[in-house]
Amino acid sequence: MTIPHPAGYRPAPDGNHPPLLSEGYRSTVLRAPSEAPVVLRHRLTEVTGPLLTGDIGPNDHDLTAQHDGEPIGQRIVVFGRVLDSDGRAVPNTLVEVWQANAAGRYAHARDNWPAPLDPNFTGGGRVVTDAQGNYSFTTIKPGAYPWGNHHNAWRPAHIHLSLFGRSFTQRLVTQMYFPDDPLFAQDPIFNSVPDPTARQRLVSTFDLEATRPEWALAYRFDVVLRGREQTPFEEPHE
């Protein structure tokens, strides 16, 4: 039986994703491959991918409810839709998040800058999008934190997100930022995205409509994954 070549996924436009070597971010210097990547035509392994929906715990969507007490900080709802670049919803897809606490410290053994840990905050969560691609989780607004990249370097407040989509090619790990952060201008990770309009797509929007009165502020963050080619690529017979 011959397998038809599946339709692949369209590449990201130039400037949409950061170059792997981005000198302002020092850790890229020894980790970015020197050789140009070899283009791999999408075949079955690339157009399929893990469809992970299991093992979501009852408080995985609410990072403020994972301990006996409530964490310190501004309670927020982060929500949005996962779409492909044709505007189609990506339903039933796993979204994993992790973040620092309100003081900007991660509950991680290797984060030891002198900001307080919060015994009521671990900072990891996961949700699965609904049939329309919507996701939502409740957390506290993370603090900014210093890092050793350059003199007086501070990361703007951010939440890390990991998404699978429905194919290996759609896999995306990104960071969500908050509007009008004064730390953007000095952050080489945020600014590693060459296209300034693409960079703005990393910034969530404050959404007054979605706030929960007398409970939580709300930020909207839509995530757009790659869309699919319309027709399969025809390969000449060898």
Place this chain on the structure above:
Amino acid sequence: MSELLTPSQTVGPFLSLGLTWLEGHLVVPPGSPGAIRISGVLTDGAGEPVGDGLVETWQADAEGRFDHPDDPRGATGSGFRGFGRCATDPGGRFEILTIKPGPLGDGQAPHIDVTVLARGLLDRVVTRIYFPDEATANAADPLLASLPQERAATLVAQETGPSELRFDIRLQGDGETVFLAV
């Protein structure tokens, strides 16, 4: 068509808070028939271990099928997860327990797709694991055949014992692994 994609950003050093699963590296349960252990070390351009990375794998089942609706032969319904995930330890080591995927029937040799994420990687890098006992299929594989021999060799795991394979990933420099634009 406008491509307003969300840009990639690094996982940073604390990815284990969000991405570690206790059994992530078990694509199949221990003791499964045909189980193989694939282990390796992730290193940087200075040859130093990358102790804060994450290696993820995606593959077909033993019959070369996917439990996924976009497999044109239809989802198998087998529940085979096909996905493995292992954070690297301070020595850069990772391992997954899986089974060897079958051939897809499209001229490619059996393979596993791999994503590597780490602090200092602003986007994931992608590579593939091929199998050392598939010399004939590997020689005919379109990707392997397109590469100079010493580069292709970086994609073929080495047998280190019964049901034990080694696949090191070198991000940069001498013996740099072939990475793929997907």
